[in-house]
Amino acid sequence: MKAGTDLAQIASLVGDPARANMLAALMGGTALTASELAVEAGVTLPTASAHLSRLTEGGLLRMARQGRHRYYALSDHQVAGMLESIMGVAAALGPRKVLPGPRDTAMREARICYDHLAGEAGVAMFDAFAGRGFLTIDGGDVSLTEKGAGFFCDFGLDIEAMRRKRRPMCRSCLDWSVRRSHLAGSLGAGMLDRFIALNWVRRKKDSRIIRFTPPGRTAFDKLLREA
Known part of the structure; x- marks a missing residue:
């Protein structure tokens, strides 16, 4: 089978507007029910169930049962990375939009991309870590240096x-709003988890938006200056 055939199959799954809205809703990293995803897609529950079956069979989603409910989530970080990249292409090549409102501004500033920090804050963090030699960037490959390992251990990461995980330690993820890279992989996820544990950031309810607490913003900016 030619590679283009596989590409076409994945593209057909993502390309339907209802399915695209479902996948975008799951970019927050949380699992949602079919009813919740039906609302996100603007379709009836039976139609949503049919779409979810196709996405699950196609390997883009995973389903888990809990009591009477079925919960759907993106199958893994690779799917999330693919979707973020597509969003970047769409933002760059799609039709020009009117000036975005405050909600769009908040999404650009800081948001969750599956399980790591994205937006302007995520890009700034990636640049700071690379600039101090904690990460090396060779084309599309990102590697953790020994200097970086010491820094992140001191910050509380294991x-x-x-x-020991099968997931890459660190990789770049094209940020759709800034159109530059932010930090993904285990390291990117670990940093966001640490920010939440330190109460530097809080996630806005029912949204991908990440908001910094006032002390957290100060600490984050200091971290980037001293990184």
């Missing part, structure tokens, strides 16, 4: 546990 680097050795991350190295």
